[in-house]
Amino acid sequence: MKTLLRRPFMYHGAIPVTLFGAMALLSVISLHIETGSLNPAVILDLATKTGTQSLLLTHGWTPRFLIALVAGAGLATAGALFQHTLKNPLASPSTLGLAGGGKLFLTLATLYVPSTLVVGDDIIALLGAITVGLLVFTLARRSGFSPLVVILTGMIVALYCGAVTTALAIIHHEWLKSLFIWGSGDLTQDGWYILGPLGLKVAVGLVIAITLARPLEMLNLSDHQASALGASPARLRMLCLLIGCWLSATIVAAVGIVGFVGLAGPAITRMLGIRRLRSKLGYSAAFGAMLLCAADQGIQVLSAHIGTLVPVGALTGIFGGPLLIILIRQLRANATPVRNTTSTQISNRSLLHIRSLLGLLVVLSLVAAIFIGRDVDGFWQFQWAGDLQTVWPWREARILGALVAGTMLAIAGTVLQRMTANPMASPESLGVSAGAAIGMIAVIFAIDAPSAWVQISGASIGAIATLIAIFALTRQSGYAPERILIAGIAVGALFDGFIAFLMAGGDPRAAKLLAWSSGSTYGLSFDRASILTIVAVAALPALPALARWLNLFPLGPMTAKSLGVDLSISRGLMLLFSAILTAAATLLAGPLSFAGLIAPHLARLAGFRHALSHTMGAAAIGAALMVSADWLGRILFFPWEIPAGLMAAIIAGPILVWLLMRIGRNGS
Amino acid sequence: MNSTDRPVALAMQDARFETAEGLKLLDELTVTFGTGSLTAIVGHNGSGKSTALKMLAGLNKPSNGKITLNGEDISEFSAREFAKNVAYLAQDPGDGADYTVEELVTLGRYPWHGPFGRLGGEDRQAIERAISLTGLKPIRQRAVRTLSGGERQRAWIAVTLAQQAPCLLLDEPISALDLAHQYEVLLLLEKLSKQDGLCIIAVLHDINLAARFADYIVALKGGRLVTTATPNALMQPAMLRDIFGLDMLVHPHPTTGHPVALANL
Secondary structure (H helix, E strand, C coil), rough: CCCCCCCHHHCHHHHHHHHHHHHHHHHHHHHHHHHCCCCCHHHHHHCCCCCHHHHHHHHHHHHHHHHHHHHHHHHHHHHHHHHHHHCCCCCCCCCHHHHHHHHHHHHHHHCCHHHHHHHCHHHHHHHHHHHHHHHCCCCCCCCCCCHHHHEEEEEEEEEHHHHHHHHHHHHHHHHHHHHHHCCCCCCCCCCCCCHHHHHHHHHHHHHHHCCCCCCCHHHCCCHHHHHHCCCCCCHHHHHHHHHHHHHHHHHHHHHHHCHHHHHHHHHHHHHHCCCCHHHHHHHHHHHHHHEEEEEEEEHHHHHHHHCCCHHHHHHHHHHHHHHHHHHHCCCCCCCCHHHHCCCCCCCHHHHHHHHHHHHHHHHHHHHHHEEEEECCCCEEEEEEEHHHHHHHHHHHHHHHHHHHHHHHHHHHHHHHHHCCCCCCCCCCCHHHHHHHHHHHHHHHHCCCCCCHHHHHHHHHHHHHHHHHHHHHHHHHHHHCHHHHHHHHHHHHHEEEEEHHHHHHHHCCCHCCCCCCHHHCCCCCCCCHHHHHHHHHHHCCCCCHHHHHHHHHHHHHHHHHCCCCCCCCHHHHHHHHHHHHHHHHHHHHCCCCCCCCHHHHHHHHHHHCCHHHHHHHHHHHHHHHHHHHHHHHHHHHCCCCCHHHHHHHHHHHHHHHHHHHHHHHHCCC | CCCCCCCEEEEEEEEEECCCCCEEEEEEEEEEEECCCEEEEEECCCCCHHHHHHHHHHCCCCCEEEECCEEEEEEHHHHHHHHHHEEEEECCCCCCCEEHHHHHHHHHCCCHHHCCCCCCCCHHHHHHHHHHHHHHHHCCCCCCHHHHHHHHHHHHHHHHCCCCEEEEECCCCCCCHHHHHHHHHHHHHHHHHCCCCCCEEEEECCCCHHHHCCCEEEEECCEEEEEECHHHHHHCHHHHHHCCCCCCEECCCCCCCCCCECCCC
């Protein structure tokens, strides 16, 4: 992306001033809360004494203030490095999934092989970040590092890491709360022992980056040109990414995931029209430091008022979503679109085989879900007649619910993918699920014991509002599918911030929310499952009516329009349809399952090309996925349960990676 | 200004197109296109050829002036009604999703059967005709994505033919074709305009092919109209220098007598 000098420094000079002002003001207020005085002499006096208040100042407030500066500077520098290397204004430690990877590796190490932690937790986090980085870049390489493909891949990998981390947290629920607080980025300090090492490590990364700025500047040129000038672009790129990974990993290891500072710092720098890499790095670090510090001081002031502990990561998530949306609007519409996958010709005979296999799969998953379970002692059991009769009242509702939710998500995903001609579209990636979840949370918190219908209405309103917002935001670009996706991801980030906020705040409803947001079918009542079924059955007759449009849209909106499709009406109806289905399914499967993302793909691979058969095939796969996820979640870690939605995400993840590799291969 | 002696099908009146950033891509464009004629739009890169074609197709709304179809403002038409009258083929129509050639061509019938209708006998006839006219019969069951660039381009031309619109707008329809297929497609377009009385407007890059096949040539330069003329009137060294900024020699073709331009370098 070119950084055009569209807006001069003068014009935007207000931003750094405001930022600095906010940081200073909030720091002063929180210092006042901490010490009860603003008189420098009193504070200095306090700092030299011992006693509770002095300790709070010298070992709490001060290191926290400094660590916010250090972490913010490091994250923003890492973001600037990634953005420079990938020529991608949306790159940052969190959007590339690196932070999520670091956190996942750390969680794994802490829970299973704590002995490895002696090598240093930032080394573990670095390994995680590099592993995820390699994965994301391998997947994105075939698309020629198209900015949006890189970010989409990164965000999906981040979601996946998040899902696995949550599953781990559920299995080891005794650590749940601390994992959550750490995971959402908490800067609370009780001494100086983190700040020193972190400051040193970040400083090393910063100094190396700034020293190497001149050769790294070469990456602005095309690879051929850079080589012609005697540079080695591949090596430079590797170096740049490595420094970025190092900075991200050390910060994740020290304070957890603090999203979007890495995105915002460089964004402000770009707005000011700063173009040389060295200045970019410096300014980004400064703005990142001020941003995180302002946010963290703001959180302290807020926490003092509402009396709960709120991690700063939750706040940056809430602000980061809208920021991402603003950045999309600036992104020029020249990015290569993501292309569809299948290009193989499938003969009718093998098509028949594939379809029979698919049918078999659905039946098998149902049979397994109905008949196979574990008894009280944990032994595997084929449950029949008497046994089945005993467990059936509990089992029927969740099997029905999983079946219907999988079906609905898959259908919604197929509609969205065909409509946007974008293979990465789905209720999950468009943020529709997250929107539905926000709607439902609002209802749960606003009304005492809302009925299922009220919840569905709330979720539907949330889903539709999200869709309208996303389409309004991307109208200017002519609804470019890539932008819609990023806008959707931004909404998802907003939601995550929200959940983290409620979760760490300790509201009693939050625990239920966590179970639900990971898609638990545990304790699902038959009434509720049947309500979902009614919604699904009521919505299905609309499908044949949409089929003609769905056949045309994969050719692109231009072609659809020149063939006489009224774009706004057809788009509106299709959106409404998928929003309702998503809302209903989200109530059950939670906002993350990937069922709506991968089922349409697998159906296409199975040779279903026409809208109707494609949708039906996807529905069968979605249903099978959710039912088997529910079943596996129930029996695998017996007596613990992995929620169905989470389990589905974990099953779907590897399939998704495989699909992404196919997309990459055919896309270039 | 008048480009034709036949009944006017499509017309642009003082049309202007500005981008959202206020960049003027086209201005003061007044041209008429008659039925039963093949019109070529020529011009240098960025002269506004594709933009003009998209305006005629109703895909770019004019910032000023208007576009009419049979005398009526095209914004008055419903999307399907317009598509029954005007077929448009984009420069890069995409790889045809997952469809086979035949399925892709079938989609050209959408304006006729609409979102709910079924394919009737008339639809099938139109599809068959489009497939045989474009010589796609041997590959009708192949997936569009597996075709060569030229085959794919012919498949898309077949889509617009299946649409059975009296006006055909084609943006560089022969750019991916080899020489033999270029002539084949242009001969087909010539035949359709003469025999079926279609109004065909095509953006063409090759001035000699335009002069050989078109009844009229619309020349654009920097977003403005240079001239609308018959090939014989346009193929003059002075005119060509004005349009392309290049010295050119013009000679009659040894056998057909059509004017042929050669760069004089």
